[in-house]
Amino acid sequence: MTVFVVGPDDRGFFKKQRTTWEFEDALNQASDGDDILIKQGYQFSTDDKNYVIDKSINISSEVKTTMLGGLLLKNSAHVRLNNLSLWRNKEKTNIIQVRENSVLIASNVALTNRATTGKNYPIIYIDGGSNVKFDNLYIEKDQISDGAYRIYAEKSNLEVYNSNLNCKVNAIESIVNLQNTFITYNDSNAINLKSKTQATLKNVTIVGGLTEKNYPCVWVGDSTINLIASIVRQSNYSAALYLQKGAYAEIDSSRIDSIAAYNSELNLQNESRISESVFVKNHSSLTADNLLIDGKNNGKVNIYVTQESSFEADWIGLAFESSPNIKIEDNVTFNVPDVYVLKFDSTNDEYDLNENNQYTIVKDNLQNDIEYFTTQKKEQVHKAEKDQKDLPKGPQKSGMQQLDEMIGLETVKQQVKEFIAVTVLNKKREEKGLNTSSQTLHSLFLGNPGTGKTTVARIVGHVLYEKGVIAEDKLIETSRADLVAGYVGQTAEKTRKVLESALGGILFVDEAYTLAGGGQNDFGKEAIDEILKFMEDHRSNIMIIFAGYTNDMEKFLETNPGLRSRIPNKFDFEDYTVDEMVQIGLFSLKKQQYHVNPSSYADLLKNNLSKDNDNSNGRWVRNLNDKIIKKQAVRVAMTDSYSEEDLINITDADLDAVRL
Structure with missing residues (x-):
């Protein structure tokens, strides 16, 4: 093993040969197993370079040293970093890339991108089956604020301990382990997990999300998240933790401002605490031991369960009573033997405990105050949906x-x-x-x-x-x-x-x-x-x-x-063909909930088009439909009484009335 000492040129009058290296020269000369030690006082090149490493080496510094540039690990490289501060001043650039089954173990590292205009790329990019572990990582806040400043991991493993991250963590088909870490990001999701990612967060505080654009603080889709003794903060919102597309969340001794689950599973243990509200929708399930819900005002009910979902808990403890605290649709399985209002100290933001270290019950039997609604009572359903209008939108067509x-x-x-x-x-x-x-x-x-x-x-x-x-x-x-x-x-x-x-x-x-x-x-x-x-x-x-x-x-x-x-x-x-214009016209009428004989409509359109084609394509079809609807409306309005069928049926006589 060779140690390459990187430092200022130490040649002088009595010392003709330099014993220190420039960093880039040392990097080029080092072989697998070698160490690069950066001496105090060494000044890196002022060129913003991307240093490529395809070997297994250790890079450390006597004191924390600032390096302008980035690192790219590839081809199964194994690299250890210690005591370095890396920064760049460019848009569309990474600071650390780890690719092609490479391994990075880094401690006491700080990363900064000082670009003020343009577009962010991931500050850390990991893919290709790589493994990355950080201890005491600090990522400074970006200046562009475009929602894309992130650690990005795809089909890889990411571990972060004892760190402070002012960026998003974005993982796809990866394994993520975060411990004793603080994450703050308010330009998008603070954590975004997709496509079979498995994430464990222990003693992690996450503050973020962008409420104005409906970005939850933590977004989990088709993935698993395990929150242990952790905190998720996004106040005055209904989905600080948002689960969808078959997500699974296990929450142990944690505190979360709000939760929304769509087609997902949620398991809460050891009296996990919700500050504002829980929404369980679209065939989701929630199970809990004992669930504490503070019910701080975000304009929503504390618990809302609908669309054939299930909700089971030994008991629910509420800090405040409202009317109602809980709304349940009649097709839901809601199995909670006891619902209480507990004594709550607003000043200290804590539930009061008695001399036996138990919660003090202010009111019990709140099951009688639960509001149930049915899908048959449309006005109740519409009101309930309106109450939840700021929930993130569900899956839509791409x-x-x-x-x-x-x-x-x-x-x-x-x-x-x-x-x-x-x-x-x-x-x-x-x-x-x-x-x-x-x-x-x-x-x-x-x-x-x-x-x-x-x-x-x-x-x-x-x-x-x-x-x-x-x-x-x-x-x-x-x-x-x-x-x-x-x-x-x-x-x-x-x-x-x-x-x-x-x-x-x-x-x-x-x-x-x-x-x-x-x-x-x-x-x-x-x-x-x-x-x-x-x-x-x-x-x-x-x-x-x-x-x-x-x-x-x-x-x-x-x-x-x-x-x-x-x-x-x-x-x-290209212009639409006649048959395509027929399809467009029929589709438009169907969308407006009108019924018409397709063959009669096609015959009318082809006749009128042959006599009056202004080459306006879809506009011509819309104008034709407007004329038909007016004729139908005049006909129906002239009758003394009419049924719902009269309102939606367009007859052949209506079509003939606009025939040229």
């Missing part, structure tokens, strides 16, 4: 599912899938530190009106947000009237405000060719110039879609030489 379900547009669907595949692959390569091809998101949507351009744009936004490519799931629709003003100098400011409103998401410019259609002195040119400058300054933080007729958009691109090069992605929206 953007790709919505795209596949759209009628027609086969060419566009294929183009969109290819575009998204390349975009997401580039993002993943960037996250793993691999070289990527240059790509911009800005796009052209070409085609006639009513061909689904806005709908597809919204779906693309959903998918890119789901995949983490864009920061926000939003689409801002705009047109010439929103961008162009009537006087010199006003258009740039007006356009800039619209562009800034779409930052982080998508700006959809409808009939974009009108910006270039007013001649040399038209203010539309000023809007185009402002858009071009904004696209260049914010290339990674906005997607701009320019939509319009194919021929007119080609002329639009020719008005400014910078447009075509900055908008490389083109999507061609």
